[in-house]
Amino acid sequence: QKEVEQNSGPLSVPEGAIASLNCTYSDRGSQSFFWYRQYSGKSPELIMFIYSNGDKEDGRFTAQLNKASQYVSLLIRDSQPSDSATYLCAGRAGGTSYGKLTFGQGTILTVHP
Amino acid sequence: EAGVAQSPRYKIIEKRQSVAFWCNPISGHATLYWYQQILGQGPKLLIQFQNNGVVDDSQLPKDRFSAERLKGVDSTLKIQPAKLEDSAVYLCASSLWAHPSYEQYFGPGTRLTVT
Numbered sequence: 001q002k003e004v005e006q007n008s009g010p011l012s013v014p015e016g017a018i019a020s021l022n023c024t025y026s027d028r029g030s031q032s033f034f035w036y037r038q039y040s041g042k043s044p045e046l047i048m049f050i051y052s053n054g055d056k057e058d059g060r061f062t063a064q065l066n067k068a069s070q071y072v073s074l075l076i077r078d079s080q081p082s083d084s085a086t087y088l089c090a091g092r093a094g095g096t097s098y099g100k101l102t103f104g105q106g107t108i109l110t111v112h113p
Numbered sequence: 114e115a116g117v118a119q120s121p122r123y124k125i126i127e128k129r130q131s132v133a134f135w136c137n138p139i140s141g142h143a144t145l146y147w148y149q150q151i152l153g154q155g156p157k158l159l160i161q162f163q164n165n166g167v168v169d170d171s172q173l174p175k176d177r178f179s180a181e182r183l184k185g186v187d188s189t190l191k192i193q194p195a196k197l198e199d200s201a202v203y204l205c206a207s208s209l210w211a212h213p214s215y216e217q218y219f220g221p222g223t224r225l226t227v228t
Contacts, residue, residue, distance in 0.1 A: 004155075032214065034216075034217075042221075043204055043219040043220060043221050043222050044156065044204075044219050045219070046216055046217075049214075049216070051214070088155050088156075090155070100158060100161065100169055101146075101158065101217060102158070103155030103156050103157070104155050105153075105154050105155050106153075106154070106155050
């Protein structure tokens with residue numbers, strides 16, 4: 001079992017719709033979770049991070065964390081064609097692991113006009 | 114604030130040759146990471162430095178890969194000899210400290226093609 005697993009893609013949504021990206025993790029020692037966006041040929045850029053159970057909103061993005069279910073999600077409201085990219089979920093452990101970041105395989109999102 | 118710098122941006126070598134990548138992190142960042150990202154996959158951590166000490170190299174293929182960060186600033190990653198499966202983008206990242214709450218900033222990456 002992979003440590004961080006993302007829902008299989010690719011995901012295609014129409015412009016203006018809600019895109020839902022999901023991620024599960026196996027390491028209960030993971031303390032915080034990060035969503036990165038990666039455009040083709042570019043390096044990952046941070047969208048949001050979350051470390052408490054519940055929802056965290058930032059503009060059109062909402063991250064959700066459920067530690068009991070070991071589940072993380074990212075909702076993108078009012079999706080735009082510019083949101084088309086690969087979305088990477090990553091978990092980060094604390095303590096003696098020095099904050100090691102473990103990435104999922106990524107989900108390709110396409111927003112079509 | 115300048116971002117993470119990497120060079121070269123692209124490199125094509127033949128198998129069994131050697132190659133080196135360079136990374137300059139954001140000024141003041143104590144933690145430096147090297148990731149390997151194979152096409153279609155998420156980045157995989159190869160090695161993590163805290164200042165000039167290695168804190169995690171569990172996924173570094175030590176028979177062919179080596180990395181150093183001698184003065185706690187710049188870092189180099191070397192592959193010798195290269196294999197076809199080493200074709201990937203090598204990403205360098207840095208963060209202020211090795212703590213879950215600190216963001217990692219990524220450089221533009223070096224795309225390596227081994228033929």
